[in-house]
Amino acid sequence: MRARWLVVVVGVLLTGITVPAQAANILSNPGFETGSLSGWTCSGGSVVTNPVRSGSHALNGAVSSSDFAQCSQTVSVQPSTSYTLSGWVRGSYVYLGVTGGTSTWTPSAASYTQLTLSFTTGASQTSAQIYVHGWYGQPAYQADDISLDGPGGAPGAPSAPGTPVR
Numbered sequence: 001m002r003a004r005w006l007v008v009v010v011g012v013l014l015t016g017i018t019v020p021a022q023a024a025n026i027l028s029n030p031g032f033e034t035g036s037l038s039g040w041t042c043s044g045g046s047v048v049t050n051p052v053r054s055g056s057h058a059l060n061g062a063v064s065s066s067d068f069a070q071c072s073q074t075v076s077v078q079p080s081t082s083y084t085l086s087g088w089v090r091g092s093y094v095y096l097g098v099t100g101g102t103s104t105w106t107p108s109a110a111s112y113t114q115l116t117l118s119f120t121t122g123a124s125q126t127s128a129q130i131y132v133h134g135w136y137g138q139p140a141y142q143a144d145d146i147s148l149d150g151p152g153g154a155p156g157a158p159s160a161p162g163t164p165v166r
Helices: 002-015
Strands: 045-048 058-061 071-076 082-098 103-120 127-133 141-149
Touching (some): 127 141
Antiparallel strands (some): 045 058, 058 141, 071 127, 082 103, 082 127, 082 141
16 A cells, blocks of 8 residues: 555656645634634734634624724735635624735624635735724624635745656
């Protein structure tokens, strides 16, 4: 079995077939399951155990008349690369977006509703700040299972395969 696997891998390398990279969530603490805001910078945010979409914790954004309770996270990204941001939110006028880029929102979600957007980084962009927030004077919102799918970190060119040994 091991020899067959090795033959397949070598065959793929020799034919030049590229296998697309799998998308991975590059956010830290995306479902707030640490029980804290670790990885996030928040104003008016806390972690709650109810209501949650999945797991045992979610973000609660305590909006006020002077603060829309934004929570954000800055991550390393690769230039000129497509990413998908999604998250589950509950509340009135809840926004999910990328600082300096696109955003999406819901005017009212009595139960958890998924928000999703796609964006492409700039030619020299190496970081992106994603955020979730409510709106001034609205009730508290909740957010859970936030995901930024795409390659993280600095791009690395794969090395050329070595010469096969017989």
